Amino acid sequence: MGRAEERRARQHGGRRAAPRRSSGMQSAAAGGESATVVGPPAAPGGRAAARRAAKAAGKGGGRGAGGKGRIRRLFTWKKILGTFLGVCLLGIGAFIALYLYVDIPKDNAAAQAAQRQSNVYKYSDGSTLARDGKVNREIVDLSKVPKKVQYTFVAAENKTFYNDSGIDLKGTARGLLNTMMGKGAQGGSTITQQYVKNYYLSQEQTVSRKLKEMVISLKVDRQMSKDAILAGYINTSYYGRGAYGIQAAAQAYYRVDAEKLSVAQGAYLAALLQAPSQYDWQAATDTGKKLVTNRWNYVLNNMVEEGWLTKAERQELKFPVPKEPKPTAGREGQKGYLIELANRQLEDQLMKQEGITRSQAEAEVVDQGWTITLNIDKKKQAELEKAVKAQLTSKLDKKKRPVDADIQAGAVSVDPATGKVVALYGGVDYFKHYTSNATRTDYQPASTFKPVILAAALEENAKTQSGKPITANTIYDGTSKRPVVDSNGDKVGFAPENEDDRNYGDITVQTAMNKSVNSVFAQMGVDVGMEYVMDVAAKLGMDTTNEQAVPAQTLGTMGASPLQMAGVYATLDNHGKKVTPSILKKAEHNSRKVDVPNPIGEEVISREAADSVTSVLTGVVDDGTAQTSVANNPKRDGQKVAGKTGTSDDNKSAWFTGYTPDLVTSVGLFGEDDKTHAQTKMYGAGGEERVNGGGFPAQIWAAYMFGVTKTDARFDLETDQGAAVQPTWTPTPSQEPTTQEPTEEPTTQKPTETPTTEEPTETPTTEPPTEEPTTEPAPTAPTDEPTDPITLDPGRPDEDQ
Template identity: 55%
Template sequence: MGRAEARRGRRPKKTGIRRFFTWRKIVGTFFGMVLLGIAALVGLYFYVDKPDPNAEATLQSNIYKFADGSIMTRTGKVNREILPIDKIPMHTQNAFIAAENKSFREDSGIDVKGLGRAALQAVTGGRKSGGSTITQQYVKNYYLNQDQTVTRKLKELVISLKVDQEMEKPEILAGYMNTSYFGRNAYGVQAAAQAYYGVNADQLTIEQSAYLAALLQAPSQYDWAVASETSKTLVTDRFNYVLNNMVEMGVLDQAKRAGMQFQQPNKPKAAPGMEGQKGYLIEAANAEMRRQGVSAEQIQAGGWTIELTIDPKKQAALEKAVQDELESKLDRKDTKRRPVDQNVQAGATSVDPKTGAIVAMYGGTGQQDHWASNALRTDFQPGSTFKPIVLASALQNKSRTQDGKPITPNALYDGTSGRPVVGSDVPFAPQNQDQQDYKTGDSPLITVQKATNSSVNSVYAQMIVDVKPQNVKKTALALGMKDREGWPEDKPAMALGTMSANTVEMAGVYATFDNHGKKVTPTIIKKAEHAYREYTPVQAVGAQVIDSSTADTVTKVLTGVVNDGSGSTVRSSAYEAAGKTGTTESNVAAWFTAYTPELVTVVAMFGEEPGTGKQVTLTGTAGGGRAGGSSFPADVWKAYTLAALKGAKTGQFDLDDAEMGEPVLPPSPRTTVSPSVTRTPDPTTSATRSPGTTSPNPTGSTSTKPDPTNTPKPPDPTLTPKPPVPPTDTARPPRP
């Protein structure tokens, strides 16, 4: 029928879906949509006017207040000096063009290819890349804001086209270079040249210009004074990228470029009004605002009233404690008599576990001496303060020892120093402090409680194998630690705290223990107000991330560290405390992390060679010996806590949910011991023994008060009692 109709000149009737979708209709619809899109853009072009400079482009101050509403400081005017383009060297101009927008001098203000590439990567989930030209970035800085919305982006595109038509390229470039934020409170290339190299912009070399241009991608991360090794590598790569692009653009000779090397910037200096701890507190507040979505440009443009959670009385108490218990004992001037004292850095964070508020923070002796806050630094390991996380993971996952017994505070493990772990694909046989073997009578077995009290490495190395390192890492992240580069995911050495962390993170972890397992994310901002934008505060107290029984059991174990272990330095009738000492390999860092029901405080010391940032030992601090967690950090913690809680009604831990496990005595020397726990004469054998499970210490040494729920069994008369072994971290350096 269709063919007959076709022979008679008629088209056959279309049936089914072909009636609705034909090539003619599809092509017509496509071009119709294109025309509509063009019409919409044309409409937008005429509808959107180039606005006046945004309110945040005007010079304003930020006001920072303490928690009681008293003013801590004002940041002053934005550090910006406007330069005309002829005062900026051509090689500096070219460096910024090479870094951000090679086609700047030829484009129409927008980069269609760049926008398409950025959009495609956003849709496909690929690595994000910039799609903004220098003109667009200037428009965003000067006319609009940093909001990541479709409306703002459309306005940016339209205004960029208008600006490109109405302004000359040199004028646009000058506007961009004068409004960009470079870190160190420096707005614009002139302020940046002074802040980083101590020169005016017209004196910048090509190498210095390339670094400043590279810096714009991530000012806080790429500042050489505070950059991690990874960030230093990234900014060096970008520095080379800028110079190579300059060669490609034909504005730098290849032979000259070959001889160019990265020029390190000067050390930063504290701005007026940022003396003492103020600069560190503002740094912490600004960092938190950035994590909550406020850009560095929005902060530095001013107009904010920011009320911190810092309690001025507790802050003063913390500063005094550091001065009295550490700084007053150091001789930072006589480099020959006390060379180690020049390397000592201290940081601390104190948190209210019920609210998550950071009530006090110590960042160092001042930004004029040490720019980066020691409270926030993440280039040192937390050491044995990580061990309670291993225990928490064991309890939370209901893990078992190699012979199938539940891991509890009363579980038994072999305390022999250098004992190879069993059940790990990665060999590990850590030494205990001073190569001390820990025993119960003549038995090599000790309880988890004793191992925690004395910070026994061999026990916790075996425990993390039993729990599995991956499970421990999962618990650590749930408690608030950060998954940074280099985390040893599958190695038993993780048990000794071989990842990086800062005092705020560790305060959050221990505050979660204190808060019965409900997640605590420490916050330093009580509220932040601005006339033109909203600030969403941190949710400081969150959901249950570990069981209350897990958290309370860890707390009960850590009270044993204070009452009978390496933390006994801080024991006091004024409060009940739980805590853990930590001293890293080669004694380059020492931590004391402890808490009462009212307050969680982390105090840390770091050995850092001045000028180089190299990690060096703390041994010899104040003319003494090994400076462990139970020495100066514990002294600072106790002095601060006594002062901070003075006059307050202190309470006892509510540990009704704590589960210590069944108390069982270890086998006597006359009893036949299972091969799984006997010692192998050959120390090179990879599996010498497997841990047991239960305890000779029914109370867990967690309190000076008897525990009626754990009735001890009569002692085994065949066991010969021995003098108690000193805890791992109690060796204090002699004081001058």
């Protein structure tokens, strides 16, 4: 059979193959002969047999090929495309059904008003602290709002507002996906969607609510004009300060009606919607002020881009600083400060639990009918307020001394075993001073940072530059303005001055802490490594996010709040287990549950390091800068106390943060200009030449603490160094150094029970040496030498000694 005949046979035979040529035919073809010999026809079951053979082969060595073939047959491009189109059709069908099923709710003003319920705040014992949440709203017609002010909201939230269909498909899809994955909403809503959420729906973050929001937004966009939607949006949004709607916001922030708002003011209100409390200028941190300023600029730049504002007009605009807030019913005295912190911590938890933004969390908390129980102890709160009045505010006279008008006090009291904030003082009155002095972080903690440096040294087992361990008894050079040197003996360009430029010569770390000697802790910080110091500071609870690890930080130059410092010292008091102060005891709502986290975390520094710092800090009270106000206070009834004073170089802040075994309290005084609110110096306040941490702050601390703490509590310390377990004494270098020998034996072994904190009956020698020793002094130890012997090292390389 020729090739033509074979082709015809295949065509006529359908799926049957043409008979194969025999070997004889192949040989004939090879030999060039024309005769062919056709072989016998294939057996009737040949194809089935071939298939069985192929299948059998696939089970053997051809298993992989057969498996791949089955996968290819299962996932063909036609099937994949068909499945995709099927899913799309199902989705479209479901959306059409939803669109037909969901209608725009009837006028929801009444329902919305009903949703705005007062929050009830309670003390820890269940008694009512305050009922907060009277809705402050006044609807205004859009015609009453200047056109360019209208544009500020569009520029801030949704530049395509006038052209879109009411929804942002990408943003909505992203929001749905995040919600299903438990990540919460991530923005992307149009003005129409936000209006629908505010006016027709709830603030809950669920898939069903988001789908309803999308459908209703499409229908609202078809049935309402853009102006009507914009009017609804700016009249229902929450602006902070209890203000709902642009009219209430205009009055709350600028004391004008909405029709009198300038473009700059409108841009601020539009920017504010992203995070009302965080962006409120009067209460914002430096970071918050920077963020809202950036967003204000973003709004105006968008207006220029859209042609709603000329470049010349834009350049003339200056940031419009809002006025202080008006009093709000239910927030007088300290209540406003307590409510604000409780709200903020509840918002923090909702953000973490639901993955929502600050603005969304705030909308879910304010006026939403929560019952919020605080950890505030009614008795301790009253005692703290009483102490501030008795020891500070009653002594200030603005008429006699103008500087007295610039003094602000803040305090936070924390139970170290539970992390509960049991008392808080935010300022003279929430109506008179909107910013809470208890939580503000814009003032330096000064020398209250020194225990953090020592904690880092002990935690890292750091050594001096001559290789000697840093302990409470290590000797450093306490000369004022002594240049700090690095491990190579090179000066690092930092030589801090001691208070009053006093020289101490060679002193122990214990005495340096007692006397708050800057030059010693500056050198110690470099010996430890400032990176380690800042790392330990962060572990203890300070915010070091934007801080540099430089020697100047040893003076406590980063910002901190009494709330933060109370947490740091509570962690020390709690033997190194992290304490994150919490004012929230529980938060209840009829439609949601919030899990309040445990304020006590894991161990962030070793118990030995924490207990050693506590031991050293008892010396500050009994033989240091807090001795007069705390140790010798007539109200003290045997309480064991550790703590540290702090006074900034320019006297803009003064602190005392201290603790007993059962309670930690941080008190800060801040100089703030009564009119401009800028930081100012406190010299002369209260008739004092200089406001020191051992003055008003320590006096407030003692007046409060010695009335509410247990008199029989003892520090349970696992350490063999520091003033709590051995007497504090400073060698007086000479040819034959001598020491003040205590009348009682110092503790020489690691205590298994609460160590004694009794002091020598005679005051230890703390005077600086009369002359610089020519050789490394070797002081005579007490009769029973402590197990942690004095380590002599002036903090310099050996060649400098």
